[in-house]
Amino acid sequence: MNVVNQVGTESKTSKENGIIMNEMSASGATAVAERPLGLETRGLHAWFGSHHVLSDINLQFPERSVTGLIGPSGCGKSTFLRMLNRMHEFIPSAAMAGEVLMNGSDIYAPEVDAAAMRLKVGMVFQKPNPFPAMTIKENVLAGIKLANLKVSNHDDIVEKCLTRAGLWKEVKDRLNASGGSLSGGQQQRLCIARSLAVEPTILLMDEPCSALDPGSTLRIEETIHELAEKITVVIVTHNMQQASRVSNYCAFFLSDGGPGVLVEADATRKMFTNPTDTRTADYVQGKFG
Amino acid sequence: MSLTNEISVQVTEAIPTQPWHKPRAAQRRDVLTYMALALVAYAIVMVTGVAGPDGWALVFFVEVLALTIVRSRNIGKAKSTNAIVSTVIGAGAVVAFAPWMSIFFSLIFKGFHGLYVGYLFRDMRVTTPDDELNMGGVGHAIIGSMLMVLIATAITLPLGILSGVYLTEVRGRLTKVVRFVIQSMSGVPSIVAGLFIYTTVIALTGSFSGFAGALALSVLMLPTVARTAEEVLKLVPEDLRAASYALGARQWRSSLMVVLPTVRSGLTTAAILGVARVVGETAPLLLTALSNNAFKFNPFDGPIASMPMYIFGLLQIGTEYSLARAWSGSLVLMLIVLALFITARRLGGKDKR
Amino acid sequence: MHVVYSTGDRIFRRVVTAGAVTSLLVLALIGLFLFARGVEIFRDMGPKFITGTNWTAGSGDGIIPAEFSIGPMLAGTIVTSLIALFFAVPLSIAGALYMEFFAPAKIKRTLVSMLDLAAAIPSLFFGLWGIQVFSSMGERWSALTSHYLGWFPLFNNELGIFGRSPFIAGLVLAAMIVPIITSVSREVYSRTPRELVDSCYALGGTRWGAIRAVVLPYGRSGVVGGAMLGLGRALGETVAVYLLLNLVFKYNFNILESEGGNIASLIATKFGEATPYELKALLAAGFVLFLLTLSVNMAATAVVQRSARDRS
Numbered sequence: 001m002n003v004v005n006q007v008g009t010e011s012k013t014s015k016e017n018g019i020i021m022n023e024m025s026a027s028g029a030t031a032v033a034e035r036p037l038g039l040e041t042r043g044l045h046a047w048f049g050s051h052h053v054l055s056d057i058n059l060q061f062p063e064r065s066v067t068g069l070i071g072p073s074g075c076g077k078s079t080f081l082r083m084l085n086r087m088h089e090f091i092p093s094a095a096m097a098g099e100v101l102m103n104g105s106d107i108y109a110p111e112v113d114a115a116a117m118r119l120k121v122g123m124v125f126q127k128p129n130p131f132p133a134m135t136i137k138e139n140v141l142a143g144i145k146l147a148n149l150k151v152s153n154h155d156d157i158v159e160k161c162l163t164r165a166g167l168w169k170e171v172k173d174r175l176n177a178s179g180g181s182l183s184g185g186q187q188q189r190l191c192i193a194r195s196l197a198v199e200p201t202i203l204l205m206d207e208p209c210s211a212l213d214p215g216s217t218l219r220i221e222e223t224i225h226e227l228a229e230k231i232t233v234v235i236v237t238h239n240m241q242q243a244s245r246v247s248n249y250c251a252f253f254l255s256d257g258g259p260g261v262l263v264e265a266d267a268t269r270k271m272f273t274n275p276t277d278t279r280t281a282d283y284v285q286g287k288f289g
Numbered sequence: 290m291s292l293t294n295e296i297s298v299q300v301t302e303a304i305p306t307q308p309w310h311k312p313r314a315a316q317r318r319d320v321l322t323y324m325a326l327a328l329v330a331y332a333i334v335m336v337t338g339v340a341g342p343d344g345w346a347l348v349f350f351v352e353v354l355a356l357t358i359v360r361s362r363n364i365g366k367a368k369s370t371n372a373i374v375s376t377v378i379g380a381g382a383v384v385a386f387a388p389w390m391s392i393f394f395s396l397i398f399k400g401f402h403g404l405y406v407g408y409l410f411r412d413m414r415v416t417t418p419d420d421e422l423n424m425g426g427v428g429h430a431i432i433g434s435m436l437m438v439l440i441a442t443a444i445t446l447p448l449g450i451l452s453g454v455y456l457t458e459v460r461g462r463l464t465k466v467v468r469f470v471i472q473s474m475s476g477v478p479s480i481v482a483g484l485f486i487y488t489t490v491i492a493l494t495g496s497f498s499g500f501a502g503a504l505a506l507s508v509l510m511l512p513t514v515a516r517t518a519e520e521v522l523k524l525v526p527e528d529l530r531a532a533s534y535a536l537g538a539r540q541w542r543s544s545l546m547v548v549l550p551t552v553r554s555g556l557t558t559a560a561i562l563g564v565a566r567v568v569g570e571t572a573p574l575l576l577t578a579l580s581n582n583a584f585k586f587n588p589f590d591g592p593i594a595s596m597p598m599y600i601f602g603l604l605q606i607g608t609e610y611s612l613a614r615a616w617s618g619s620l621v622l623m624l625i626v627l628a629l630f631i632t633a634r635r636l637g638g639k640d641k642r
Numbered sequence: 643m644h645v646v647y648s649t650g651d652r653i654f655r656r657v658v659t660a661g662a663v664t665s666l667l668v669l670a671l672i673g674l675f676l677f678a679r680g681v682e683i684f685r686d687m688g689p690k691f692i693t694g695t696n697w698t699a700g701s702g703d704g705i706i707p708a709e710f711s712i713g714p715m716l717a718g719t720i721v722t723s724l725i726a727l728f729f730a731v732p733l734s735i736a737g738a739l740y741m742e743f744f745a746p747a748k749i750k751r752t753l754v755s756m757l758d759l760a761a762a763i764p765s766l767f768f769g770l771w772g773i774q775v776f777s778s779m780g781e782r783w784s785a786l787t788s789h790y791l792g793w794f795p796l797f798n799n800e801l802g803i804f805g806r807s808p809f810i811a812g813l814v815l816a817a818m819i820v821p822i823i824t825s826v827s828r829e830v831y832s833r834t835p836r837e838l839v840d841s842c843y844a845l846g847g848t849r850w851g852a853i854r855a856v857v858l859p860y861g862r863s864g865v866v867g868g869a870m871l872g873l874g875r876a877l878g879e880t881v882a883v884y885l886l887l888n889l890v891f892k893y894n895f896n897i898l899e900s901e902g903g904n905i906a907s908l909i910a911t912k913f914g915e916a917t918p919y920e921l922k923a924l925l926a927a928g929f930v931l932f933l934l935t936l937s938v939n940m941a942a943t944a945v946v947q948r949s950a951r952d953r954s
Contacts, residue, residue, distance in 0.1 A: 054756050071856045082753065085844060086842060087840060087843060090840070090843065092746075092747050115846045115847070115848060116846065117846075118843065118844060118845065118846040119845075119846040122845070123840075123841075123842065125841065125844075126837075129835065129837040129841055130875035131838065131839075131841075131855060131856060132859070132860070133855075133856070133859035133860070134855075142842075142845060142855065143845035143846060143847070143856075145848035146845055146846065146848075146851040146852075146855060147845070147846045147847065147851075154893050191841070194841075194845070195844070195845065198845060198846060241721060
């Protein structure tokens, strides 16, 4: 699937699903809304103590697509991302309002098992962080071990996940080497494989390539394309070229010193060539940020 | 076509909530449950005759553990392990903290009996340890400790600062050795320091004295002072030194007139921490300064009192009043150490420019 | 690089170096002196100084020879310190984990300050507390242990008297070294990289799962360093042991029985009335103790420094 340089992806999957994606057409058909949603937020707010950092975020993430969260630093993109898998609440002063809907139900509802939910919503962090005390194989299986999941064939899972992450060929002969013995790009792909092992339907990525060289970055972007055939990906990125390469949709966040707001969210191509809001146009043209 | 919801939630006033926390009602129920368990434990202790606060604590722990196990029956192995281990860790933490908390409590509740208005200003020259508690005092011990600590500081502060300056400014060939040795020196047993002074200084001078005690304390104080001095000097930003050299200053001038003054409060902290370290030491004084009953202001002339030896002597007598005095003396000593700590902490922030 | 210094600088450097070297000298002096004075004893007693069983000043006129051996006291030093470590290390780890991962922010802040103060509590207070507050509890536990586990050689106690035993002294020593080990451990745990812990949670793990997978392995060498610092302190402890352990000169591995001692308390007990020859023996004993604590502390420093370097 070599469409890395095209804006948005001409998705094979959309044709397979029978849903016609018209994001390429300038007429902007309403087909997008008919696509099932992997995730949706309604009226989402975030606070740290009394500091209001996100205001009224209403955003939909269509299934099996890549959505890029773009915007200048400090406007709450990472905080927003962390609210999607309830990692936000680990900060003692954190507070929120609104809903995050997965399959129609709010993940913040009181009866929701947060740890089980996190099996469905994986996360890859900015700095590659394989567990240092574990081998490559143990790293991939770490999520399964942590959640005490009953699985039949560990080796199959290791191979499958490392393949999906684009790392199998390079490490298949040294699965018992330490996780830290890999290069930066390889470590990040190991982290991706680790997240995939628990079979999430959604993968959140917080600037996964910002600590990597361009070669590794490109390979990870290819991986993201492949992953999006099966799961929904949300990626925070500061790099607009990356956003235009890798995402189907983009959401532009902005803060004017107050809480971050969602200015505009649409198909990537439209955001970059013909955005509705002037602020979006200014940002994608590099006038600020 | 926008990805944002057409249905915009009317946001006039969004209220921050923390839905991941248990609602108030459930929290209150938890507290009541634990209180009930505590009472049940008390009842069990009364009935079965399991003795002491430790007996009660054990019963309470078993109850809490049982409750945790019952509650985590159906939530999966990872979660139930988490719940049970968390309970055990909490219990372990309580046991770890209990002794020194108990000491703090004992100091206050057993120590205040012997305190009265004149306690800090009298000595034990005419009072026996078994006299009423409103007689005699700890003043002589305070003076003795103060004198010895002053001498020890006069010795160790310059040496400690010099070591710190050597390690951060001069950085000669012996740097690694000096640093390693200072660190290791903090492991010299206090009795060994006392023994060393006993067999050298006291053998030479022929008598016990406060000065000998101060020397023994210096051996113990030096590593703390030197280490703190080094850390404080390390914090001086390199550009300060660079600016001074750029102005043409020689190293010695730069050190003395630019670097050292900026860390004045840090160096005072070093001295204070060193004092806090040695003011409670008994063993070295057992062999060097011994003890005394009366006010004495000359540390070079024979044995002199000190707070630890005052406490130690009274403790060994073991009668009701002498023990009460021992606790009061300990309370005073702890308050002195606390005051030193607080001063050091306040000073520690003052070097920020 | 050959740097030319002015005269003022040269004097400055000499003075400073002299000051720094003084600390080296003090340490060396102590060791040398103890050895020099004690060497006569080493010569006279040979290896029996360590392995023998008696400490007698003799009758002075040669009829009953003087015989000095620190064997039982060395054993007692090690036994009490090991008991202390056995209890202190797991409790300190629990305390450190609680403070870092379970305690609410305000409680944690208070505990950190109080822990600093607790590490500065003079050992004399532990002796006082041990006698006045703890000993009845300790005797109760000893009696229970003897009752249920008395078949095990370590816990054998024929006399049924439980006060002032190595077990109780060891427990009080444990209480004494918990603050320092907890402090060091907590500090190491707090430096666990945030993303490692977050990754565990993001994978659906629980708090204990994250601690087990990431925090404990990360902190292992730091905790070892802290434990060794605690060990160094326990080995050299004088007053608490003097007050809490019945000084009886024999090898005692029945830790529940009321006899034992350690080298430090031996020195404290005997120095007052020692004959000149006996004094040399005490110096020799002090030298052995000095070597012991020095090597433990040097190893502890190396471990702590290496773990700090690995992390940065």
